[in-house]
């Protein structure tokens with residue numbers, strides 16, 4: 001088999017995609033005329049392979065039954081992408097995963113999230129961060145990372161596909177599952193783990209008692225807690241686990257009307273509505289990825305969700321945190337994105353004591369500020385984009401997808417340095433790139449504080465166990481070695497392989 005590459009117009013590309021087997025697809029919107037870059041599968045004579053040819057997409061994964069016969073038990077704390085992919089890797093190799101997850105199964109978790117969206121309170125153990133599937137379950141489900149190493153991600157994509165994601169996750173450069181489809185994919189993973197003999201204990205938080213039991217037994221344990229479990233970081237700190245502060249990025253979420261973004265990015269300012277919707281039916285809504293430097297500090301867009309919603313993504317009752325998602329159809333009239341400012345370890349000193357958890361203190365301070373300025377529980381503080389940049393009060397706010405509601409607030413005044421001032425200048429830069437991006441039709445919403453972990457759980461670079469506790473394998477976003485669904489899942493796989501190599505063989 002071989003591959004053939006094509007650069008096509010969107011309508012030509014659609015015909016090719018429907019007729020032939022696609023290996024890779026991406027949209028190039030840099031020029032006025034949009035292009036689709038397609039890589040198609042061909043036979044050795046160069047003949048393109050039909051879309052429905054009886055050739056498997058990949059070798060399906062196999063899981064061993066570990067009900068009674070297994071090579072060893074491995075505890076996993078946390079059932080997000082890192083914990084799930086670790087569990088599946090253990091099952092592949094004949095080891096029994098025993099998962100402890102502090103949150104609830106998806107069906108029950110959905111009820112808590114519905115209450116949260118109706119502004120009827122946050123359950124600190126069951127929300128957008130905690131519960132079956134972790135922060136990944138109701139996430140946007142963009143399956144790509146900043147890493148250019150597609151090869152190592154292939155297994156993650158294949159497993160997502162095996163458990164129910166669309167074929168496109170196997171070939172789209174910017175693969176996307178959507179928050180309506182992800183829960184079923186996660187449920188299918190859970191069923192597989194249980195059917196093959198793995199154990200899952202919901203509503204079971206690793207507390208001091210469980211920690212002591214694991215430590216006494218030197219039980220091989222994969223720690224996949226995500227980056228929102230501040231209490232668990234504190235537990236690790238008190239028990240002498242090697243931690244260090246880590247740079248991160250915090251800021252706001254910004255939301256524009258999606259048609260405005262489509263016209264800006266697809267160079268369609270003068271096109272009719274019909275022309276715009278025809279193009280979108282071929283290539284989907286436009287997404288941006290923006291980056292600039294302000295006084296040598298990175299300011300960038302993060303986790304952009306075309307046709308999406310802003311949602312309440314906190315886990316503390318006295319903090320306001322926002323994030324974004326979209327469904328598989330990406331059909332809301334809004335485009336949202338995190339707009340964050342890179343922070344280094346010394347930035348945290350401004351707002352807290354100098355210890356490994358100082359980044360958490362900074363984060364909590366910021367989330368509390370947003371909470372206090374949101375006034376009513378879970379209403380988020382917000383300001384029109386132009387008012388934020390030019391330092392004015394917003395008398396009214398534009399329509400927004402955030403269900404619990406917005407409260408006009410002077411984010412320009414209370415966002416701490418260096419976040420507020422860097423964002424103002426960064427947004428002016430982005431308007432130079434896309435004239436019209438800075439608009440009073442857009443709204444900034446506070447705060448996007450959980451783009452990555454401000455703490456690292458330090459591990460040996462090759463053996464992957466904790467530098468202080470050799471039975472403990474920190475992994476995923478919470479350990480500070482991954483960010484996002486795919487890289488966290490991949491890190492979970494690596495952690496499981498390390499346990500197998502170091503402990504059990």
Ligand SMILES: Cc1cc2nc3c(=O)[nH]c(=O)nc-3n(C[C@H](O)[C@H](O)[C@H](O)COP(=O)(O)OP(=O)(O)OC[C@H]3O[C@@H](n4cnc5c(N)ncnc54)[C@H](O)[C@@H]3O)c2cc1C
Nearest residue numbers: 078080081082102134135139140142206226476477484485
């Ligand atoms: C709204 C939203 C949208 C997002 N969209 C995207 C996206 O489009 N693409 C992308 O790549 N990333 C996205 N992310 C980020 C992504 O979800 C995370 O990077 C990813 O889930 C991290 O995986 P993880 O397994 O390391 O941790 P998590 O998914 O955070 O899972 C950790 C799990 O550990 C559990 N836990 C914590 N402490 C304990 C304890 N003491 N005992 C037992 N259990 C514990 C938690 O309940 C949680 O279920 C989004 C996140 C959110 C919130």
